[in-house]
Amino acid sequence: MGKLTIAKDQFLYDGKPMRILSGAIHYFRVVPEYWKDRLQKLKACGFNTVETYVPWNLHEPRPGEFCFDAGLDIEKFIRTAQELGLFVIVRPGPYICAEWEFGGLPAWLLKDPAMQLRCGYKPYLDAIDRYFDELIGRLVPLQSTNGGPIIAIQVENEYGSYGNDHEYLQYIEKGLKSRGVDVLLFTSDGACDSMLQGGTLPHIFKTVNFGSRALEQFEKLKEFQPEGPLMCMEYWNGWFDHWGEEHHSRDGQDVADVLDEMLSMGASVNFYMFHGGTNFGFMNGANCMGEYQPTVTSYDYDAPLSECGDPTEKFYAVQKVIKKYANVEDVPLDILPKMAYGTVELNECAKLFDSLDDIGKEFKRPAPVPMEMLDQNYGFILYRTFIAGPRDESPLILQDVRDRALVFVDDQFAGVIYRDDKEPSIYIKVPKEGIKLDILVENMGRTNYGPNMLDRKGITYGVRMGQQFIYNWTIYTLEMDNLHKLNFNKDKQIECPAFYRGEFEVAKPFDTFLKLSGWTKGVCYINGFNLGRYWNAGPQQTLYIPGPLLNKGKNELIIFELENVEKPIVELIDQPLL
Template sequence: MSRLEVAEGQFRIGGKPLRLMSGAMHYFRIVPEYWRDRLLKLKACGFNTVETYVAWNVHEPAEGQFHFTGMADVVRFVETAGELGLHVIVRPSPYICAEWEFGGLPAWLLGYPDIRLRCMDPVFLEKVDAYYDVLIPLLKPLLSTSGGPIIAVQIENEYGSYGNDQAYLDYLRRGLLARGVDVLMFTSDGPTDAMLQGGTLPDVLATVNFGSHPQEAFEKFREYRKTEPLVCMEFWNGWFDHWMKPHHTRPAEEVADVFERMLSAGASVNFYMFHGGTNFGFYNGANYGSAYEPTVTSYDYDAPLSESGDVTDKFVAIRKVLQQHGEIGDAVLPEPLPKRSYGTVRLTERAELFSSLAELSSPVERVCPEPMEKLGQSYGFIVYSTTVSGPRLGESLHLQEVHDRAVVFLDGAYAGTVERWDPKPLKLDIPAEGVRLDIVVENMGRINYGPRLKDFKGITEGVRLNNQFLFHWTIHPLPLDKLDGLSYRLYEADHVPAGPAFYRGSLEVEQPADTFVRLTGWTKGVVWVNGFNLGRYWERGPQKTLYLPAPLLRRGSNEIVVFELHGADKPEIALEDRPDLG
């Protein structure tokens, strides 16, 4: 039995000093076939520990329905790390941030409209307890005290950035203890007075998160913790991207310099991220500063290991620093995984959304256009339909609090787009005979950080023509979470839909290899390969290609489906051997 201990201001395990040289990677952002490759590369860089969040919404997608297989097999990920001789830090907080949808909280929580998040709210705690009653028994055999690789567990994540409910933090701590977690526990927060006061517990190891100015950060930490080990639990060596904003990069030399200064101060460090991976499916999060900002599909993060697992200049610079400090082991760097260009694929089958709604969704009737959560829907799209009487000339259509992007149609003809970050009304003329009004709303990712976590999706308040609310709606939920068996009303190849439509084609593969999907000429939508949701694309960038890992392909025929919201000039895609993140 070996337990990570704190003694005389340093970590010790099995009686020997240990400096944590850790890198973050999230099993739920990496296909399982690549876990070993990514972990081997982390070890070959010189790290002795891997850190991962545990995403509640991945493991309990519907209340009471738990999922721990495939990309959700956290047990296998931890076991793989242990087999490679790595220590593991697990952060199973109910909330993880991570630029992940809703900060890892399951969307079904919002079906309880009065719930209060991340505090001593009895409804919230009841749901956390039910989740932990399933999760923690899976992790307990993997604790170092049980012979496993997990040496530390986080209680909550950057809680001081959100609240100051010390009773809530202690409730989580006691809940972990009661379920048998007997390894070192810790908190992590930004290095400010408010964050360190609100997010820490007096008898629990505290750590700090930052990307630069390590001396100042550790000085502030020392004002609160005089003798504890210095730990940067999140060294932000890169950053994530938002749609419509430039791609973030950070020079390798700058990162190496900050890292060197932390090591010289005697600190343990966890690189956030060492390998970012991908926000597959509808799991990207969003931020809200002055406006709503959705995160792109790639979570490359400009990390030492790229989205597709390639060594970068940052990797080389970090390894050099570790060599100088004598932290390098004898792990061998695996060979790069092959990349391949498969050329152009024409998507010859097409199906219009509106003519396929009956096959895709069961409609519900409501007086008001209710948000997704009130209909039991978590992700994807939702279609609101009603009829409007006429004549009405020069009227303004207001979508009151639309979350997040709505494409509007009158009798099937495109009338405009309304976006949450720029909610301008649409000018409409309604003819004397009236029209059918259809509004296709996309959930572009729930807010994952800050005070606006309670982020309902769809039309969250109402629809008005001028000041007159429109009532009596037919609503079609479109989670698009099960493409297998979808019934399309397919059209001939020469029929090009003008509005939202599904496009389908086939890719023939002799030897599967990593590739990147480019959608030049397309506007906005989602791509599936063999039923797996690769994520969103958008011509506004910065991301221009979607990563397609080889394990998602098979020898022979591979089905590709694109759901395009606006129409494509030329319904074909290209599969290339390198990414384009902007």
């Protein structure tokens, strides 16, 4: 047993000087079969610690229902790190940012119309208490003070970027300590006055987050913490991608030079990210600082270890610097094989509008409501009504839609309305016999950072034709987690939105990459597992399929396409296109 402590300007572990060389790996972004592989490569690069966030929304998907098994077995992940000789830093939130859906907060919080996030609002604190009661008891036995590898636990996360409710921070601190946390507590914030004022507590160890200008950032930290070791808790050595933007990359030598600068100052560091992984399913977040920017499925992050776990040039540049300051054992790296399985034809189809009763839940409401009010967390939501005629041509106004709506008039596609649209784009003239109006809204990821996190999904206020609100709606919630109920047929000329299904054989499962040339926008499932979203807006052009998700023998691929597909064919290739 040991404990991380602070003596003047250095860390001590069990009374001996220690420098923390840490890298972030999120267990929930990596299939559990690959946890050991990724952790071994972290150690081989020269790191002595792994850091991970904890996503509340995955661990408590419904109020009072908890999940800590399979890919969410955080205890197994931490024990695996310990078996490899690594220390562990845990950042349990409750808010984590991480470009993760809603910053890790569970969507069901938003069913409360008066919800106030990340402050002393009692229903929010009550939910945290229930979550901490379940989570923290699992972490306490794994603390270094109990013979485990956990040496430090974070209080909230980058709170100064959001608020300044110090009583709330104290509540989180007390909640950790009262449940048995006795290792080093810390905060992490951007290195500026407002963030360090709002996000820190006088008696809690402070760290800062940055990607460059280390001396300048640490000097600002010293203004708030004159004594104590210097630590960059998030060294942004790469960056994440939004749909419709260019893929981000950063020169590996530049990353190594900034690391060298930090280590020469005696500082400790946590690479964010060392290995990014994947935003499987609907778990990508979004930024919304004036413009809504959803994050792509890949969380490759241009990190030292790629999305599929391969060491990059950046890996070796970082390793070379670390060798100047620490003993790094030279060990061979296991490069997992990739396989191009070729073309797969998806020769069975099911039209969404014919499948609503199979995979959706139906509700009647006078006006549209957001999905959270119907106990829906993720996926799509369909609003349907009948508008009597005749009516002169009027603009269709969705007030306020989040995030992207496909509009259909009498089952015919009429256009797309996006949450950032400034002017009406769809005008409808209603004949004497009236029309059926369908509005299919995609939740493209809740905002994970900044002031616009109260991000309810669907149509959050109402629908108008001109100035007149339209009432009497049938609503279908479509979480897309029950596709086994679909009835497929062999019709290849089906109209989108539709599901396409195909099968392929695998002699031996290896990692592969799903290339979707000719497809427009949608979601992919392999053997029932939601791989995530695709969109021809780019930059991402392939979806990563880890080998453990494949079966030896027959495999099933289902694609939900929203708009259009040239041919229902995909390729399984042996390299990513990001």
